[in-house]
Amino acid sequence: MPTSQVASTSLAAGAVSSATRSITIALTGQPNVGKSTVFNMLTGLNQHVGNWPGKTVERREGTLEHHGRLVHIVDLPGAYCLTAASPEETITRDYVIRERPDVVMAVINAASLERNLYLVAELLALPVPLVLGLNMMDVAKQEGLDVEPAVLEAAIGIPVIPMVAARGEGVHELLDAALKVAQEGPAREPNRPEIRPDHRQVLAHLQELIAPFVPAPYPQDWVALKLLEGDAEITALMREHLPPEVWEQVHDVLHEHEDAIIAVASGRYDWIRRMTRAAVKRPRAGRITRTQRIDSVVTHPFLGLLLLAAVLAGIFGLTYALGGPMQRWVDEHVVHALASWLSVALAGGPAWLSGLVIDGILGGVGTMLTFLPILAIFFASMAFLEDVGYMARAAYVMDRFMHAIGLHGKSFMPLFLGFGCNVPAIMGSRIIESPRARLITILLAPLVPCAARLAVLTTLAQVFFPEHAAIVTWLLTGLPLVVLALLGVVTNKLLLGGEPTAFIMEMPLYHQPHWGTIGIAVWQRILSFLRKAGTVILSVSMIVWLLTVLPTGEIETSYMGRIGLWLEPVGRLMGLGWKPLVAILTSFVAKENALATLGVLYNVGESAGALGQALQAELSPASGLAFLVAEMLFIPCVSTLAVIKQETGSWKWVGVNVAMLTAISLVGGIAAYHLASMVL
């Protein structure tokens, strides 16, 4: 908060208020530097997660008390540089320029010091004091690098604190250094990078031209530099603020020096070389590092795929061994226990109330609860693989295949988890940095058949095709995946004009997992799922339940039944009556509801055998196939749609998803019915 001017107005007042005023620290760093670990160590569970205004990027803030003083820490998203090429970069620079934190704490990775200092070179151009946390000193050592923090500190002229954040080393020293700078100001003027000499004159000229017109709070020299770099956002800003004749001149200068970005970047790297010359001792050339040894297997075109298959098998094995029993335990001891307790508690009240609470609310929310153990396992697996550095390797070995269907290598892992549940697939797509690649992944994720859909499929495949159940199950599991691949190619053509998303990805050094960071990540994902998706799931399950009981109390004569009857002409195209249609519609709350609804509508209860006879009597094999195709391609459950809203930040994309999948499922069902009628 910009209270520093107030505190320095008078000495006496300053002394009083500086003891009580809070301090704001902005935490920044490139990806893969252990920044989250530092943030978690500083704030513990005392943190708040939200979104940056108008962005789908996570905003994390925390508070702590240090010697009786309140310290706010704002965790800025990881960014390699401060051009406005990604939302993360825009957020970082806008926050520092507009909000003016008291001090910026930059965490850098000692094992890739030079590249990490590029962000520092950019931060030094901003009008906020800086302290450096030189993290991963242990990893650097393992990789054979010897970094001297004191030498680096003397060279740059800002505090440099050596750290091994994963073991808690240096975190408090970094905080102390940041607070000291926040209170006393920087000890000396830091050594700042300069543009390559051949462009110094043009930069000075540019700055002279724009100086009178640069709006507050932007620093003039920074704006001039960004204009030369070709920064789209700053160019638009200055075009707006410059008188046309000055803009004309500026535009000519920029046009003439179109490749000035190279001069700016080279100037930064020259500075980096000067800063690190004495501070870093490198290993002799040709030494094989630990990461290289591991990668000789992990990124190998063939062995890497085998390893990935083993990792995936491990995750699903864990889900099966741990998640299954936990899911049954929650179902029995929480959901059913709650249901029977509620039915006793509500026994005296009106029947509609216990119906609403037990069948309506608990029906939808209970399913969500039983899925929590599986969600936790998936979130933990993702966080673990990301934390140790494996996720980028999985993306690398899969990129060739994902590229073929217009997707990004990083889309693979989240999509694959969709086989368990679509919710972690969509939430997991946060690891994809490119916003467009992420959006496409989110929209296609529901086409990965989740465990609940597969349960409906295997049960009903037995009913309709007792002799060919296995092959039907395989074909219909494959069908949505084929549709996914085709849609990937098409959306890529439509949305991106055939231009594939750039695949530029750092392969982080391997390091040991930090369990605290993983634990907090899992906890926050689950919490945000419950908080944001919870209300949507709650209201939709209530509405769907009401539709199935109002006005008569029987589903056959309910509004839902009427919707089914009204849709019957559509159903006839697929050879389906209104009952299977209603079953597909109620699967909106939870996919396994399709079975329960069929049981109710055919008056056979929960028995699969009786349901089988009833269905075989009414539906031909062609209709049965059409039903299964439509069910496999239909819109996902409400939990999935709720997280699509949460992750894309708009109902528009939920609408697009629903429209797209409804159409596909309809076309698929009709096609399956007619093709099967000819063959079967």
Place this chain on the structure above:
Amino acid sequence: MSGSEMTLAELAPGKTATVLALDGGHGFVGRMVALGFTPGSTVSMVRNPGAGPVIVGVLDTQIALGRGEAQRVRVRA
């Protein structure tokens, strides 16, 4: 130092090269220079299976690049 000019996608595994230029818009160039691919910098090919993405070593880090991106980096081996 003279050598043959090629794109980064053509560099064989284990070989090093000097970056000459980046072909692309400001977005592409900005991202690449931030990762260390400035003209004059030394890069080494770690993995290049002939199809699909490559892994390149630059400034103590390994970066995976799509084949299309690697083709837009001109180098001298």
